[in-house]
Amino acid sequence: MYSYQIVEWILFFYIYCVFGWIFESTYVSLKSKKFVNRGFMKGPMIPIYGEGAIMMVIATYPVRGNIPLEFVMGMVGATLLEFVVGAIMEYVFKVKYWDYSNQPFNVKGYICLSSTICWGVLSVLLAELIHIPIERFVLSINDTVQYGLVLCVSALFVFDAVTSAKEAWDLRILLVALTKAKEEIVALQHQLEVKKDQIAEQLTDKKEELVEQLTDYKEEITSQLVDKKEELFEDLQAKKEYIVQSLKKGSAVVKEAESLKKKIDDERKRYQAMVEKLSLPNVRILRRNPGATSKKFYEALESVKEHLEIKRKNK
Structure with a gap:
C-alpha cells in the first residue's frame, strides 16, 4: 500500500x-x-x-x-x-x-x-x-488516464476550493461588520441613557427654580393686584415661557441627547442595510451548512440566517 x-x-x-x-x-x-x-x-x-x-x-x-x-x-x-x-x-x-x-x-x-x-x-x-x-x-x-483524471479534477477542485474560501471570507467580513455596528449601537444607547439621567436632573433643578420664581411672582402679583394685575400676569407668563424654552433649546445635554438619537438611528439603518444587501453569493455557503455556528459573532450570524429564511419564504 x-x-x-x-x-x-x-x-x-x-x-x-x-x-x-x-x-x-x-x-x-x-x-x-x-x-x-x-x-x-x-x-x-x-x-x-x-x-x-x-x-x-x-x-x-x-x-x-x-x-x-x-x-x-x-x-x-x-x-x-x-x-x-x-x-x-x-x-x-x-x-x-x-x-x-x-x-x-x-x-x-x-x-x-x-x-x-x-x-x-x-x-x-x-x-x-x-x-x-x-x-x-x-x-x-492506465497511467495516462490517471494523470489526465487528476489534472482535470484537480483544476475543478482548486477552483471550487478557492471560490468557496472566498465566500467564507466574505461571510467573515460581513459578520465582523455587523457585530461592530451592533456594538456601536449598544454603546450609543448607553451614552443616551446617561444623557437622559442628566436631563432628568436638570429638569428637576429647573422645576424647583421655576416654582420658586413663580411663587415670588405670585406674591408680587398679590401685593400689587389692583394696580398691575394684567401687566404682572403677562410678565409672569413671559418669564415662565423663557425658562421652558431655555430648558428645551439652550441645554447642551439635550442637544447631545438629540445627536445621540440621530446617530443610533443612522447606525440601525446602516446595520439593516448591510443585512438587506445580502446576495446569494454572499451567503450560499450557509445554505450548504445550515448548522454553522459562531461563538464570537452569534447575533450577527443569526441575523443573517433569519434574513435568509425570510427571503426563502418570500420567493
Whole structure:
C-alpha cells in the first residue's frame, strides 16, 4: 500500500471526498426533507472525508487484519484530523461549519464521543471492505488516464476550493461588520441613557427654580393686584415661557441627547442595510451548512440566517 504513487493517493482522496459528499448530503437531505448540497465546497466533494479516509488508510495499514487495532488507530487518527481542521477553520473564518456542542462528551464542539466512535467503525469498514475494491479500481486505470483524471479534477477542485474560501471570507467580513455596528449601537444607547439621567436632573433643578420664581411672582402679583394685575400676569407668563424654552433649546445635554438619537438611528439603518444587501453569493455557503455556528459573532450570524429564511419564504 505504501508503494502507491502520488497520483493514486490523489485519486483515492477525490473518490472519498465524493463518497463523503454523497453520505453527508443524503443524511442531511433526509433529515431536512429537502435536498441540501452539503459541505464547505459548492461541488460534490467534502474534503474532510477525503482527508479522513486517507488518514484511516495510513493509520490502519500497519495493523491490517487486527480489527480492534484498526478501530483504535483509525479512530484516533481521524478524530485528531477533525479537531485540527475544525479549529483552523474557525480561527480563520470565525465560523464553525460543524458543531458538536450539543452532543455529550464533546471537545470545544469540534469532536465528540459519538463521531469518534463512528470514525473507528468506519476505519474498520474502510480497511476490511471499502478500500479493497477502490484500490483495485484505481490501480487498474492506465497511467495516462490517471494523470489526465487528476489534472482535470484537480483544476475543478482548486477552483471550487478557492471560490468557496472566498465566500467564507466574505461571510467573515460581513459578520465582523455587523457585530461592530451592533456594538456601536449598544454603546450609543448607553451614552443616551446617561444623557437622559442628566436631563432628568436638570429638569428637576429647573422645576424647583421655576416654582420658586413663580411663587415670588405670585406674591408680587398679590401685593400689587389692583394696580398691575394684567401687566404682572403677562410678565409672569413671559418669564415662565423663557425658562421652558431655555430648558428645551439652550441645554447642551439635550442637544447631545438629540445627536445621540440621530446617530443610533443612522447606525440601525446602516446595520439593516448591510443585512438587506445580502446576495446569494454572499451567503450560499450557509445554505450548504445550515448548522454553522459562531461563538464570537452569534447575533450577527443569526441575523443573517433569519434574513435568509425570510427571503426563502418570500420567493
